[in-house]
Amino acid sequence: MGEESPEYFVGHHLESNAYQTVTAIDDKIYAIGGSEDNSNLSIGVKVFDKLTGTWLDPTVFGTKPTLSNGHAVVALNNGRLLILKTESSPDDCIWFLEVDTPFVKEKKKLLGADAVAWSKGVIGDLPKPIVISGPSGVGKGTLISMLMMEFPSTFGFSVSHTTRAPREKEIIGVHYHFAERSKMEKDILDGKFLEYALVHGNLYGTSIEAVEVVSDDRKRCILDIDVQGATFVRSSALEAVFIFICPPSDEELEKRLRARGTESEDQVQKRLRNAKIELERGKSPGLFDHILVNDGLEACYQNLKKLLALDENNNSPCQQLMENFKIPISHSLSKVDDKISITFPSGMFMLDVSSLKGGAPGRTRGLTIDSQVTAAA
Ligand SMILES: Nc1ncnc2c1ncn2[C@@H]1O[C@H](COP(=O)(O)OP(=O)(O)OP(=O)(O)O)[C@@H](O)[C@H]1O
C-alpha cells in the first residue's frame, strides 16, 4: 500500500470479502468493494491513512450501492469518486462516493472521525423538487392531491415520517410513515433524514429514501413540510422550488381547520398559535420563491399549475441514451478533463461530469452522456 495508486483502477470479478479497487486521493487510499459488514448486500469502503499507516473504518452515509460483479473507479477533482458498476441496470450503474465534499467535511467535523457518503448518479436533470409549506389547514394537502390526481405520472409525493397518531382515513405509507419516536430519533442520528422538525408537538421528517423513491420513478417530487423544514432544505444541497401557501385571513384558516374536524380543541389552538409564527417566517426574504394565497381553491390550483409549468425541464436528449447505458465487464476507461470515455467491444459512452449538482445526502444530478457509438470498428 506504500506505493502511489493509479488515478483509477478497473476492478475485477468479486471475490467474497475482498476489496476490489484501490484509489489514492491526497493522503488517503480508498479500498472499495467486497461487502459491507460481511452482509454481501452492499459495497464496502475502507480507508488507508498514508500519514499514520493505519486502516480507518469510516462512517458511511447515504444509501449504499448493492454489490455488483465488478466496478471501475474514477477520481474526480471535487472530493468525489465516480463508481461505475459493471453489468448493472442503467439506473443502478453510476454512483458517487463522496470523500471530501462540503457534506462529508461537515460530517467529519461533527463526528471528529472519518466519514464518506454514497450518492447515486442520475443522468440529466430532473425538474427540481417542489417544497410546499404553509400553516396547518391552509390547503397544502388538498392542492397536492389535486396535482397528483391530474398528473399521476409527473408528480410523486415524498411520504414523510411522523410520530403523531394516524387520523381515521390516513393510510400507512401513503399519507405518512407513522413511527415510534425512539426509532425515528435513531434514524435521524444515523443520517437517514434530509430534514426533520418538531411541529405542533410531534416529530416530522423527510427521509432521504422518501425523496429517492420518487426520483427513481423519474417523477417530480413534492414535499409538504413546515417552514422549519423548508428553511433547512433551502440550505441543503437539494435544489428545489419553494412555495408558501397563505390563507386569505386568520378567520378563514380557523374555519378550515375546524371544518376538517381532525384535531382536538387543544391541537386546533396550538396549530393556530403556530400559524402566526409560520406566516411571519414564511415572508422571510429569500426563503420562498413563490407565495400563493389559497382563497378560491380552483383559482389557487390554476396559479400553482402555472408557476410549476414555468420551470419544467424534462426529457433531455441523453435520457434515451440512458436507457441503453450498461457497462460490460470488459471495457477500458480514459479521462480527459471532465469527460470520461468508456470503451467496450460494441461501442463507447462518453460521460460528462462538468456540471454535477446536488449529491449526498441525495442524488448527484447533472451528469450527461455526450455521445454513443454503437458499431464496433
Ligand atoms: N380554498 C379553500 N377554500 C375552502 N376550503 C378549503 C380550501 N382549500 C382547502 N380547504 C379545506 O380546508 C381543510 C384543510 O385543508 P388541508 O387538509 O389540505 O390543509 P393542510 O394545509 O394540508 O393542513 P395540514 O398542514 O394540517 O396538513 C380541508 O378540509 C380542505 O378541504
Ligand SMILES: Nc1nc2c(ncn2[C@@H]2O[C@H](COP(=O)(O)O)[C@@H](O)[C@H]2O)c(=O)[nH]1
Ligand atoms: N418539517 C417537516 N414538516 C412536515 C413533514 N411532514 C409534514 N409536515 C408538516 O407538519 C404539519 C402538520 O401536518 P399534519 O399532517 O399533522 O396536519 C404541516 O405543516 C406539514 O407541512 C416533514 O416531513 N417535515
